[in-house]
Amino acid sequence: MYARVARWEGDKEALDAMVERIREDSAQGPPEGIPAKGLMLLRSLDGGATVAVALFETEDDLRTGDATLNSMSPPADAGPIRRTSVDLTEAALELSAD
Numbered sequence: 001m002y003a004r005v006a007r008w009e010g011d012k013e014a015l016d017a018m019v020e021r022i023r024e025d026s027a028q029g030p031p032e033g034i035p036a037k038g039l040m041l042l043r044s045l046d047g048g049a050t051v052a053v054a055l056f057e058t059e060d061d062l063r064t065g066d067a068t069l070n071s072m073s074p075p076a077d078a079g080p081i082r083r084t085s086v087d088l089t090e091a092a093l094e095l096s097a098d
Contacts, residue, residue: 002055011081041053
C-alpha cells in the first residue's frame with residue numbers, strides 16, 4: 001500500500017469550505033485520474049490545518065494520482081489556503097483493531 005500525504009494550512013473557514021467541496025465532489029468516489037483506494041481528511045482541533053491522505057495499491061497508481069492532484073489547485077474562492085507539504089510514502093505497517 002502507498003499513500004500520498006498532503007498538508008494544507010490557512011484560514012479555518014476557507015479550509016472548512018475546501019473540505020466540504022471535496023466531500024461533495026467525491027460522493028461518487030475519487031475523481032478521474034486519481035486511482036485511489038481510499039481518502040481520509042484529518043483536521044487539526046483548532047481547524048487551521050488539514051491533512052489529506054490518499055491510499056493507492058501500487059506505486060504507479062500513487063504517481064498517477066500525485067500528478068493529477070498536483071495539477072489541481074484550490075478554487076479562486078477558497079481564500080487564504082496553502083499546501084505546505086506533500087509526501088509520497090509506502091506503508092511500512094498497518095494495524096487495525098477487530
